[in-house]
Amino acid sequence: xxxxxLLLLFVGCLTLATxxxxxxxxxxxxxxxxxxxxxxxxxxSRRLFANHFFTMADNYFHSxxxxxxxxxxKKEGPSHLDxxxxxxxxxxxxxxxxxxxDDNFMGKPKDWIEKLGRNFFPTTHTHLEGTDAREIxxxxxxxxxxxxxxxxxxxxxxxxLRTRLNKPDEAEDFLRQxxxxxxxxxxxxxxxxxxxxxxxxxPGVARNIWDTALQKWHEQDQAKQNPNPHxxxxxxxxLVRADxxxxxxxxxxxxxxxxxxxxxxxxxxxxxxQDVKFKMAH
Amino acid sequence: xxxVLALAGVVIKELYRRKDFYVLFVLTAVITxxxxxxxxxxxxxxxxxxKDACLLLIWISSLxxxxxxxxxxxxxxxxxxxxxxxxxxxxxRAELIMGKFLGCWLACGLALIVFYFFFGAITASREHAxxxxxxxxxxxxxxxxxxxxxxxxLLGSVVFTAPSSNATISFIIVxxxxxxxxxxxxxxxxxxxxxxxxxxxxxxxxPHLEWYDLREMLIHxxxxxxxxxxxxxxxxxxxxxxxxxxATWLVFRRKTLTV
Numbered sequence: 032x033x034x035x036x037l038l039l040l041f042v043g044c045l046t047l048a049t050x051x052x053x054x055x056x057x058x059x060x061x062x063x064x065x066x067x068x069x070x071x072x073x074x075x076s077r078r079l080f081a082n083h084f085f086t087m088a089d090n091y092f093h094s095x096x097x098x099x100x101x102x103x104x105k106k107e108g109p110s111h112l113d114x115x116x117x118x119x120x121x122x123x124x125x126x127x128x129x130x131x132x133d134d135n136f137m138g139k140p141k142d143w144i145e146k147l148g149r150n151f152f153p154t155t156h157t158h159l160e161g162t163d164a165r166e167i168x169x170x171x172x173x174x175x176x177x178x179x180x181x182x183x184x185x186x187x188x189x190x191x192l193r194t195r196l197n198k199p200d201e202a203e204d205f206l207r208q209x210x211x212x213x214x215x216x217x218x219x220x221x222x223x224x225x226x227x228x229x230x231x232x233x234p235g236v237a238r239n240i241w242d243t244a245l246q247k248w249h250e251q252d253q254a255k256q257n258p259n260p261h262x263x264x265x266x267x268x269x270l271v272r273a274d275x276x277x278x279x280x281x282x283x284x285x286x287x288x289x290x291x292x293x294x295x296x297x298x299x300x301x302x303x304x305q306d307v308k309f310k311m312a313h
Numbered sequence: 314x315x316x317v318l319a320l321a322g323v324v325i326k327e328l329y330r331r332k333d334f335y336v337l338f339v340l341t342a343v344i345t346x347x348x349x350x351x352x353x354x355x356x357x358x359x360x361x362x363x364k365d366a367c368l369l370l371i372w373i374s375s376l377x378x379x380x381x382x383x384x385x386x387x388x389x390x391x392x393x394x395x396x397x398x399x400x401x402x403x404x405x406r407a408e409l410i411m412g413k414f415l416g417c418w419l420a421c422g423l424a425l426i427v428f429y430f431f432f433g434a435i436t437a438s439r440e441h442a443x444x445x446x447x448x449x450x451x452x453x454x455x456x457x458x459x460x461x462x463x464x465x466x467l468l469g470s471v472v473f474t475a476p477s478s479n480a481t482i483s484f485i486i487v488x489x490x491x492x493x494x495x496x497x498x499x500x501x502x503x504x505x506x507x508x509x510x511x512x513x514x515x516x517x518x519x520p521h522l523e524w525y526d527l528r529e530m531l532i533h534x535x536x537x538x539x540x541x542x543x544x545x546x547x548x549x550x551x552x553x554x555x556x557x558x559x560a561t562w563l564v565f566r567r568k569t570l571t572v
Contacts, residue, residue, distance in 0.1 A: 150542035153529055
């Protein structure tokens with residue numbers, strides 16, 4: 032009798048397995064082909080993990096000096112890691128101002144317990160220097176694994192890989208991984224173009240990539256998806272650099288005229304346009 | 314004192330006869346080595362991520378060892394009735410508590426030495442450096458922290474009936490203090506009024522275990538902490554442990570020992 036019951040239970044298990052296997056597969060398929068079974072089971076909560084891992088990268092960038100959920104942040108905005116990953120001087124300045132602001136996120140200790148406790152964790156605002164920036168990379172990789180649509184992760188990782196660690200091939204691989212998950216991302220294309228222009232010294236390919244990035248930006252603008260106007264400015268800035276290097280004045284003029292429409296420094300661009308026109312005339 | 318040392322010796326022998334420590338150590342080592350074998354962007358010099366994971370595992374393992382070892386000491390003696398011949402030797406109840414505390418604390422210290430030796434070996438193999446001072450400070454403060462935890466669990470073991478409930482409640486309290494204990498003053502300020510006063514009272518009353526966690530300093534290669542705060546934290550730990558042991562003795566001295 033006992034054996035019969037055991038046999039029935041075993042048959043029951045087999046039946047349930049055949050019943051649930053297709054359901055499980057459909058869950059996996061719904062989450063996208065790039066997501067493994069474990070991540071499919073975690074579901075949308077993986078986005079929370081992805082954000083947390085990105086924050087961990089920022090925490091590492093500050094060598095552990097980072098506000099907790101109990102500390103009041105001055106204002107919401109991009110992380111220092113994010114800001115530092117953009118090469119524009121204006122962005123760098125804004126980041127510095129914010130860094131000075133955030134230096135005081137702890138304020139003065141409220142009591143002797145807090146005062147003594149501050150000796151046992153980092154209380155100095157520092158940023159990772161040189162190749163030490165490699166320490167943030169595992170968190171960015173994990174963040175991308177958790178949420179392949181978090182575009183900032185690819186751009187930030189690529190910036191540090193190519194500028195500090197001299198690893199343009201790894202940067203390109205990671206950006207292409209991001210591009211497979213986000214084929215319409217003009218931010219990733221902008222960064223990919225930088226890899227080719229600044230590191231692989233291939234301005235022709237870089238220019239084509241930036242052209243595609245600009246096209247994607249316009250498509251999203253027409254579809255009213257509110258793409259970041261600063262990224263358009265950055266793409267045009269890079270296109271101008273590529274044109275300068277190749278000596279293609281016709282394209283340079285066209286790109287400068289488009290840049291002039293959106294740039295805050297119209298006067299200097301206008302002067303530059305006049306210079307280019309002068310060179311073209313002679 | 315001889316009775317206390319003899320009792321402590323028995324507890325230490327128990328630690329290395331039982332499998333808990335070995336299982337936790339092997340798990341910590343295997344997970345750390347597996348993580349160490351993962352390469353991110355073809356860079357084999359990334360180390361902080363590995364240190365972070367290893368130290369987290371060490372903290373979890375040490376808390377599990379401290380809490381589970383301590384939680385079963387007195388209840389097991391009572392259940393197996395070996396507490397009667399033990400107290401008839403004669404060993405006073407105060408000596409029993411001191412012996413159990415010392416045994417558990419020293420056993421945790423031995424476990425910590427093994428764990429941190431492994432951690433140091435892993436770190437040195439990657440970084441080719443071993444900042445001795447901060448490592449010693451980290452081990453020392455970690456051990457002091459476990460002293461408070463052991464005293465707290467020992468108090469729980471004479472208050473709660475089952476070791477399992479004591480271990481669970483102690484674990485929740487310890488983890489809760491480590492995560493939120495140091496921030497309760499900020500919460501109290503935001504709350505204000507009577508509720509704020511209550512939270513502030515809790516803040517001053519709880520043992521501040523978060524002080525003893527130097528993981529962030531070790532992970533991010535901070536050189537060392539000043540010696541004076543280290544000594545102050547040690548003094549605080551000793552005073553708090555003594556208070557908890559005194560409370561344990563007060564409860565235990567009149568407790569009926571039959572199950």
